[in-house]
Amino acid sequence: MVNRVITGAHYGMRDWLAQRITAAIMAVYTLIVAAVVLMNTPLKHAGWQALFAQGWMRVATLLFAVSLAWHAWVGVRDIIMDYIKLDGLRLALQVLTLLLLGAYLGWTIQILWR
Amino acid sequence: MSTASAKKLRPKYLTLPAILFEIRLPLPGWISILHRVSGALLVFPFAAWLLYLLDASLASEAGFEKIRTHYLQMPIVKVGLLFFIWAYCHHFCAGIRFLLLDLNKGIELRQARASSVAVLVVSLALTAVFGARLW
Numbered sequence: 039m040v041n042r043v044i045t046g047a048h049y050g051m052r053d054w055l056a057q058r059i060t061a062a063i064m065a066v067y068t069l070i071v072a073a074v075v076l077m078n079t080p081l082k083h084a085g086w087q088a089l090f091a092q093g094w095m096r097v098a099t100l101l102f103a104v105s106l107a108w109h110a111w112v113g114v115r116d117i118i119m120d121y122i123k124l125d126g127l128r129l130a131l132q133v134l135t136l137l138l139l140g141a142y143l144g145w146t147i148q149i150l151w152r
Numbered sequence: 153m154s155t156a157s158a159k160k161l162r163p164k165y166l167t168l169p170a171i172l173f174e175i176r177l178p179l180p181g182w183i184s185i186l187h188r189v190s191g192a193l194l195v196f197p198f199a200a201w202l203l204y205l206l207d208a209s210l211a212s213e214a215g216f217e218k219i220r221t222h223y224l225q226m227p228i229v230k231v232g233l234l235f236f237i238w239a240y241c242h243h244f245c246a247g248i249r250f251l252l253l254d255l256n257k258g259i260e261l262r263q264a265r266a267s268s269v270a271v272l273v274v275s276l277a278l279t280a281v282f283g284a285r286l287w
Contacts, residue, residue, distance in 0.1 A: 083216035
């Protein structure tokens with residue numbers, strides 16, 4: 039049980055790496071979707087709906103949403119830790135952030151698999 | 153020790169007047185803080201707004217047309233969307249710069265300054281291009 043190393047560094051390594059990997063996933067998604075949308079302008083409702091009806095697009099968008107939630111959690115938590123000194127307020131804002139990101143994820147799934 | 157450093161008041165706190173008037177950020181510093189500001193704005197309110205637009209536009213043809221012909225024609229919505237586009241482009245470009253810095257690419261001062269200018273210029277140019285398509 040007591041195998042935690044309580045001195046030294048590297049505690050942020052996992053978050054740091056996760057933030058960068060999720061960033062890469064979102065960047066690739068952004069380029070693909072931007073290319074698809076720009077090739078299909080002016081956008082019509084049928085085409086828009088057909089795009090999000092495809093399996094790969096739904097899965098890719100879900101991956102994007104999960105990446106966003108994880109990436110944003112690390113980023114917002116860093117911002118809160120840097121600027122909010124009051125413990126209670128900091129905890130409240132962190133909980134609020136988690137709720138917000140969780141809600142985004144749920145909403146995304148709801149939109150994709152309606 | 154030199155008298156110049158002895159006269160400085162220490163510790164130095166990051167008050168708002170200090171941030172605005174005393175501390176002169178170098179350009180890479182501006183890229184960094186704008187990365188943070190744009191990231192925070194993308195989480196809230198922009199992500200919620202984009203999800204609302206995605207929801208409404210996918211739900212029905214009527215919803216899609218209402219957004220296209222009414223909602224997106226409102227000047228305040230266009231300004232908001234333009235601001236979102238800038239935030240996304242800046243966060244994207246600055247993020248790629250930071251990824252390259254993590255890989256020890258472009259960490260020399262001259263290159264770091266040049267890439268900062270590039271991030272600023274490219275993200276503003278992309279905002280202008282997408283903004284022009286929007287209008």
